[in-house]
Amino acid sequence: MSSNGNGTGIIVTESSTPLPEGVHLPIYMDNHATTPLDPRVLEAMMPYFTSTFGNAASRNHSFGWEAEKAVENAREQVAKLIGATAKEIIFTSGATESNNLALKGIAEMYRERGNHIITQVTEHKAVLDTCKKLEKQGYRVTYLPVQADGLIDIEDLKRAIDDKTILVSIMYANNEIGVIQPVAEIGKLCHEKGILFHTDGVQAVGKVPVDVQKDNIDVLSLSGHKIYGPKGVGALYVRRRNPRVQISEQINGGGHERGMRSGTLNVPGIVGLGKACEICGEEMATEAKRETELRDYLRAKFEKALDYVHVNGNMEHHLPGNLNMSFVYVEGESLLMGINDIAVSSGSACTSATLEPSYVLKALGLGDDVAHSSIRFGLGRFNTKAEVDYVSDKLIDVVQKLRELSPLYEMVKEGIDLSKIEWAAH
Ligand SMILES: Cc1ncc(COP(=O)(O)O)c(C=O)c1O
Ligand code: FES
Numbered sequence: 001m002s003s004n005g006n007g008t009g010i011i012v013t014e015s016s017t018p019l020p021e022g023v024h025l026p027i028y029m030d031n032h033a034t035t036p037l038d039p040r041v042l043e044a045m046m047p048y049f050t051s052t053f054g055n056a057a058s059r060n061h062s063f064g065w066e067a068e069k070a071v072e073n074a075r076e077q078v079a080k081l082i083g084a085t086a087k088e089i090i091f092t093s094g095a096t097e098s099n100n101l102a103l104k105g106i107a108e109m110y111r112e113r114g115n116h117i118i119t120q121v122t123e124h125k126a127v128l129d130t131c132k133k134l135e136k137q138g139y140r141v142t143y144l145p146v147q148a149d150g151l152i153d154i155e156d157l158k159r160a161i162d163d164k165t166i167l168v169s170i171m172y173a174n175n176e177i178g179v180i181q182p183v184a185e186i187g188k189l190c191h192e193k194g195i196l197f198h199t200d201g202v203q204a205v206g207k208v209p210v211d212v213q214k215d216n217i218d219v220l221s222l223s224g225h226k227i228y229g230p231k232g233v234g235a236l237y238v239r240r241r242n243p244r245v246q247i248s249e250q251i252n253g254g255g256h257e258r259g260m261r262s263g264t265l266n267v268p269g270i271v272g273l274g275k276a277c278e279i280c281g282e283e284m285a286t287e288a289k290r291e292t293e294l295r296d297y298l299r300a301k302f303e304k305a306l307d308y309v310h311v312n313g314n315m316e317h318h319l320p321g322n323l324n325m326s327f328v329y330v331e332g333e334s335l336l337m338g339i340n341d342i343a344v345s346s347g348s349a350c351t352s353a354t355l356e357p358s359y360v361l362k363a364l365g366l367g368d369d370v371a372h373s374s375i376r377f378g379l380g381r382f383n384t385k386a387e388v389d390y391v392s393d394k395l396i397d398v399v400q401k402l403r404e405l406s407p408l409y410e411m412v413k414e415g416i417d418l419s420k421i422e423w424a425a426h
Pocket of ligand 1: 032033093094095096097124126171173174175200202203222223224225232233234
């Protein structure tokens with residue numbers, strides 16, 4: 001296997017100018033995809049791999065009791081972060097499983113009551129593909145559109161509800177454009193109509209205050225690796241009162257997690273998830289402020305230096321660390337190649353397995369070309385101002401150079417209306 005020397009798979013281009021202090025390449029600014037494990041989380045997890053390795057289900061010796069105690073402590077920590085009680089937390093292998101369990105488990109359990117589910121077009125694939133599977137099994141699914149700013153229209157939701165609707169699943173915050181949906185309002189509407197409300201809270205939990213009571217949430221998915229915890233562990237909040245939600249198990253076996261999710265518990269992972277939640281709860285307010293400032297600073301630098309750039313998604317209802325920007329009139333692929341020492345995500349096909357531009361950006365009404373020239377910056381706990389400066393300066397430089405070569409940009413500057421041009425077919 002060839003190596004690029006930094007072990008990340010990212011090829012770092014040689015630079016003749018010395019790097020600013022505190023900047024090490026490559027720079028990771030893709031914290032919506034995953035986050036590094038916080039060293040404090042690792043420290044909490046370590047004993048549970050070696051000395052305290054018991055099976056939390058072993059009832060007749062201290063190894064089991066110690067493991068169980070750690071799991072129950074983590075359950076409290078997770079519950080506290082979202083305003084739930086410990087008994088309402090089910091541990092899973094991650095949010096993909098949580099979303100599957102929520103949707104399939106509710107669909108199956110409430111089949112007698114109805115077969116209609118409402119979601120939205122900009123959900124994560126873990127929700128969309130689960131819904132598609134349920135459609136094959138005879139459920140009806142309404143995929144609500146979003147407005148140009150990424151928010152759903154509550155009136156659309158009201159119109160979509162019918163007497164067979166059993167579940168509404170709308171994500172708390174979007175993983176690409178960072179837009180925060182009016183969750184409390186959606187939940188209130190669902191409760192008035194006697195419909196269950198599930199939210200994919202993966203990007204919001206730990207970043208902004210999430211409270212299952214105030215937000216009228218019945219079922220919520222969360223994931224460890226998006227909040228500086230380990231990968232492969234997550235949880236599902238399942239409301240126990242007003243209303244008591246019932247979920248049909250999707251994995252059968254030893255009856256763990258009150259029968260809702262069998263399988264020996266990942267004790268170190270769960271301990272890590274709990275610790276990650278505790279840290280987020282303690283540091284959320286200051287960290288959200290810090291990331292928001294960095295985010296706004298990054299955006300302001302782009303807007304000052306470049307024309308034809310715009311943000312995607314409503315910026316008032318927005319995650320602190322998210323910035324999704326389109327750099328119009330540059331070719332997406334070249335843009336990415338020009339910033340290959342920076343780990344960000346793009347709305348283009350070249351970074352994904354499926355050869356299509358981001359369906360989230362397209363749902364906002366962006367054309368393929370603009371979606372291709374869009375970049376998602378995901379700022380996180382370990383990003384610094386020096387990194388933000390490096391990233392913005394580099395990007396501005398690359399965009400300016402690419403535009404110098406861009407005939408489209410030149411035509412726009414000359415005042416030619418591109419939409420009126422008849423391009424020759426090829
Ligand atoms: C909004 C959203 N939902 C679900 C997931 C899946 O989470 P996990 O990686 O824990 O399965 C992700 C992560 O990619 C996400 O961003
Ligand atoms: S930018 Fe790579 S496919 Fe569009």
